[in-house]
Amino acid sequence: MNNPDPKHAPTAGVFGEHALADGTVWLDLDRRSPEVSEWLHERTDVPDAVADAMTAEQTRPRCVWHDPARVLILRGVNLTEGAEPEDMLSVRFLILPGLIATLHVGSVKSLADVAAMLGTAEAPSHTGELVLALAERLAERAEPYIDAMLEELDTLEDEIGRRRDFGDRCAALRRRASILRRYFGPQREALAELAAVRDPWMTDDVRDNASELVSRVARFVEDLDATRERASIVADRLAAADAHRMNRIMYTLSLVAGVFLPISFVTGLLGMNVGGIPGIERSNGFLVVCSLLAVVVIIEVWLFRRLRWL
Numbered sequence: 453m454n455n456p457d458p459k460h461a462p463t464a465g466v467f468g469e470h471a472l473a474d475g476t477v478w479l480d481l482d483r484r485s486p487e488v489s490e491w492l493h494e495r496t497d498v499p500d501a502v503a504d505a506m507t508a509e510q511t512r513p514r515c516v517w518h519d520p521a522r523v524l525i526l527r528g529v530n531l532t533e534g535a536e537p538e539d540m541l542s543v544r545f546l547i548l549p550g551l552i553a554t555l556h557v558g559s560v561k562s563l564a565d566v567a568a569m570l571g572t573a574e575a576p577s578h579t580g581e582l583v584l585a586l587a588e589r590l591a592e593r594a595e596p597y598i599d600a601m602l603e604e605l606d607t608l609e610d611e612i613g614r615r616r617d618f619g620d621r622c623a624a625l626r627r628r629a630s631i632l633r634r635y636f637g638p639q640r641e642a643l644a645e646l647a648a649v650r651d652p653w654m655t656d657d658v659r660d661n662a663s664e665l666v667s668r669v670a671r672f673v674e675d676l677d678a679t680r681e682r683a684s685i686v687a688d689r690l691a692a693a694d695a696h697r698m699n700r701i702m703y704t705l706s707l708v709a710g711v712f713l714p715i716s717f718v719t720g721l722l723g724m725n726v727g728g729i730p731g732i733e734r735s736n737g738f739l740v741v742c743s744l745l746a747v748v749v750i751i752e753v754w755l756f757r758r759l760r761w762l
Contacts, residue, residue, distance in 0.1 A: 462491040467563075470570050473577040476550055480563060483507055483544065483555040497521065497548055506544050506555050513639035515646050522547035524583065524646060527635040528590035529597050531561050537597050538631040543590065545583060547653075552579055554586065562589035580658035584665070587643065591668055598632070598675055601625060605679055608686050619694075622687040629679040636676060640669045707761060711752050715745050 461469060465485020470478040481488045483506065492503035499518045505511060505525070516523045524545035529537040541560055546553040554563060566585050569575045576582040605625060608618055646654075647662035654662075722729055722741065731737030756762045 462487040464488075468567055470567060472570075472579070472582060473575070474579075476552060476579050476582070478582060479551070479553045480567070481553055481555045483542075483557050488555065492546075498546070502546065506546055506553075511542055511544070513635055513642045515642040520548060522649070522651070524587075524642060526587060526590055526639055526642065528560065528562055529594045529632075531593060532558060538628045540632070540635050543586070545586070547579060547583065552582055562586065562593050565589045578655075579653035580655055583646070584658050584661055587646075587662075588665055591665060591672070594632075594636075594672065595668075598672055598679075601629065601679055602675060605682055605686065609682070619687065619690050622683045622690065626680055626683040626687075629676045629683065633673060633676040633680070636669060636672045640666060640673055643669055707756065710756075711749060714748050714752070718745060718748075 461479050462481065462485065465482035465488040467480040467482060468478075470480075472478065489503070489507045492498050492506055493500065495503075498521055502518050502521045502523055505516075505523060511525055513527050514523075514525050522545075524547065526543050526545070527540040528543060530539045530541050531537060532541075541556060541558075543560060543563070544555040546555070556563070563586060566576070566582070566589055569585070576585045604621070608621060608625075611618070643662060643666045647659055647666055649659075718741075731740060734740070753762065
């Protein structure tokens, strides 16, 4: 088996090298670095299938065992400036005796949080604590984003129908919730498998805390499912409100057209350029016609009210 000492780490693509209290080495690596890929494939204790999984472009959260390697693949919200949080980052864990390698692309704030803890009283002291700390930070970074989605949905429900962009916002919420749900569902199962590991580095305390983390991620999944369902309900209510508003507008226009239809008929009839039109020789003919039209409108309004159309 290869020695996991840092001097055997890749020559490039290394974000950081850290040592835990029990002597375990933590290597934080760039997944896309050719040197990292070469280093993985050259190690005799890393099966080719594991090396390929560590560097693959597309992967889903999972937890698998290839003795002596342990593989844990998790996802976290993308908090990089200018990025969409739902474009989730993939963090791959390669766990070997005396060595933990995390592979990802770019900066991951959750890993930086744990790296900043090293050397303090709260620093993880062995493999199990480090893996758990990294997984917990990924969940902690995702929790505010999911809570913000729920708060936005509450706002949409409270202010439904007051703004024209609510339909687009509902659709965006459903899309984001669906993307997160696609990854947090398998992530819950991966963490559950991690909690069931019986390796020496999974102490009872770590296993208990991992079970709590499984429950936490399960709540994320439930919240995301609820977000999708509530967003669908809000979208239906918005559609119903828009349909009702359009029906009211069309109804009002129909009533207005009904009121003016007889008037238009009379004025059109009197506007014909032929002889014999009554009142053409009378000086007060215009006032008489306007008075008659006003009476017609009054009768129509009374009739509409009688029929409860108004």
